[in-house]
Amino acid sequence: MRNAEHPDVSGIALTKVLSALADPLRLGVVCLLADGEERQWGDLDVPVSKSTLSHHMKTLRNAGLTRTREEGTRCYVRLRTGDLESRFPGLLASIMQAAPAEAAPVGLR
Amino acid sequence: MRNAEHPDVSGIALTKVLSALADPLRLGVVCLLADGEERQWGDLDVPVSKSTLSHHMKTLRNAGLTRTREEGTRCYVRLRTGDLESRFPGLLASIMQAAPAEAAPVGLR
DNA sequence: GATGATGTTCGATGATTGACGAACATCGAA
DNA sequence: TTCGATGTTCGTCAATCATCGAACATCATC
Incomplete structure (x- = not known):
């Protein structure tokens, strides 16, 4: 996470x-984060190994979908709802509406 | 095109x-079709070979984004705007709004 | 029928992607 | 200081994908 890159809104x-x-899987994570709450990696109950999860979280972060924050050894993530809404109005909302049916089962531990 | 598969709306x-x-590239094609007009393969001015274009058109068709019609040896394609709107309300519109900036240059010949 | 236009299909190839375990770094707690 | 928890990075592997040219099928036209 040293090299956490968060593109700015225009990026x-x-x-x-x-x-x-x-x-x-990433769709499932985003669904879970869609309530606006900040979550910890370890709280996510995902059907993949932690290294795979780490890759997916990096993908979401680099795409500008999520924002990551470190606290000690823990990492917290939250959806960049506002940034996404201002960049692509309506996009996230319309996707979230249909997402649960196809998202991987991601729950809270 | 013998085996053209068009998923129904719920699919x-x-x-x-x-x-x-x-x-x-596919985003560019969809942008061009967004005006609702039906186009012929050959009318599309794309920066790839015809075999590559054929694959991309197949991908769009199988995803349910476009509908293909044969007429002699020609193939015509149109965007399934209505079907998409009823399946994922607002999705296509929000994507089309931001698409031109990132789509490949697809024009008319 | 022969020819040309239009797409499709068939390998082949190189790039990207998702997945895993192992090794590592970092930090907090015992 | 040692140990455990938490994530990252690395190497590997199999699968998928974008791309191309060549070969093929189909149809319209000459």
């Missing part, structure tokens, strides 16, 4: 957002 | 739509 690319959300 | 999958639109 959020549509194709990266779309391909980030095209993966069921 | 249009969000993840397939998103990954189909995550490619700049």
